[in-house]
Amino acid sequence: MNAKVHPLAWIIAALVRGFSGVQVDWQGSAPECRQRIYFANHSSHLDFLVLWSALPPAVRAKTRPVAAKDYWGSGLRSYLAERVFRAVLVERRAGSKAASEDEARSARFRVIDQLSEALGESDSLIFFPEGTRGSGERVAEFKSGLYHLAKRRPEVELIPAYLENLNRILPKGEVLVVPFLSMLTFGSAIRVEDGESKPEFLSRAHSALCALRRKRDV
């Protein structure tokens, strides 16, 4: 387990922090070196960078983003993701091309195996349970990955993290950045309760995340 942070990661994180002017607020949890899954809303490629850079240096060294292999898996992006930020690259829509329902199931569980392995004994993950970037106006329904991962690793804390305004800095489909002040709010840890069903848990996790939204509706 290599916990050394790539020097480029520090530089990029400092630049992103400065540009996004992110205001970080911890509500109900504290920035600690505990094993966690930070689950956040997703509207920009900058999301994981801002979240990662908002963590204290000691925590950063043990926190890895989860990213989609189809986008981050090749060329310069792959260097950034895998070498610089030690991202865990996963197959999106795992099993969608599978021939049978059983095969699809086992493909999805291979992803959970992979994430559980990445957590290891002491690492944390940054996870986007919507599975893809949205417009930033609303948080889409969560895919089931968060539930399965939480069931597999019940000892790991699940911390909701709400990111605001990153979609205005670098929206989906845009290559140029525009400076806006962004906000990041961490909430208190949740877990899968005894007897809680998958849809119940996912909807509760979704509400826990959305409750952290600070901006009033315009």
Place this chain on the structure above:
Amino acid sequence: MSSQDPQLLLLFGGVLILLVVASVIGAILKGTAKTSAARVVIDNLNARTKAWWKMSAIFAFTLLAGKKGALALFALLSFLALREYITLIPTRRADHRTLFWTFFIITPLQYGLIGIEWYGLFAILIPAFAFVFIPARIALAGDTEHFLERAAKIQFGLMICAYCLSHAPALLILKIPNYTGHNAVLLLYFVLVDQMSDVLQYVWGKLLGRHKIAPGVSPNKTWEGFVGGVATATLLGALLSWATPFTRWQAAAMSLTITLMGFLGGLVMSAIKRDAGVKDFGVFIEGHGGILDRIDSLCFAAPVFFHLTRYFFVR
């Protein structure tokens, strides 16, 4: 350049003495505070003083570095202020490229024009060219929802944060007879009178403030603070006339103008904040709020002070 200007060093020396005095008073008050409400006010006062040390050091450093330093500093202030402003106003996805232009092309160009001393284009770039460019660029993006509102709000932000503020460092390119090489002193004088007016209005308001001027807009602005602050800052400006191309009475009239414009700037920016439902534009400067909360008075006073100086003293 003007880095050896003794008047510049003298004015900064005065600022240094003020900062020491303010820090000592803050430390004494800290020991005397009895109620928790008083402690909050005094902690905020001390946070403000601490921030003033940093801001004064940065300003001194850049001003002593010459015209390029001052332009870089004010360009950065424009950028940060515009960022705070744009964050508060509702923009749409289709405004993205227009905003990219305002931040990365129009604003730097405005300061670049001061750098190459092209006054004619500096004076019209944003009021004429950006004014027609912004709605055109938004129209090209195709989204007509709240069209006029979006175009107007972006133009307003650009006017306040970039155009108005850029008139402060533009003082450096004015050719004032018998004042050659001292323009950095005039810029420092302007910023000093403007910011001291804010500080003195705050101090008089805290000491004597009873009657609110516009409670719906800014609950902290009182008649006592306004009159006391404007009068003492004007007196200060008049006493510092030796640093300017103005006579004693001219300096007093200029300072009165700076303080009144500064007051109006604070009032207008407060109205925008109330409308948006926030107390401050940001948290960039501890104790003060955002950059725009600190420089709102400069933004309104700069173009007026610049043009009065240019009209009456540049021949």
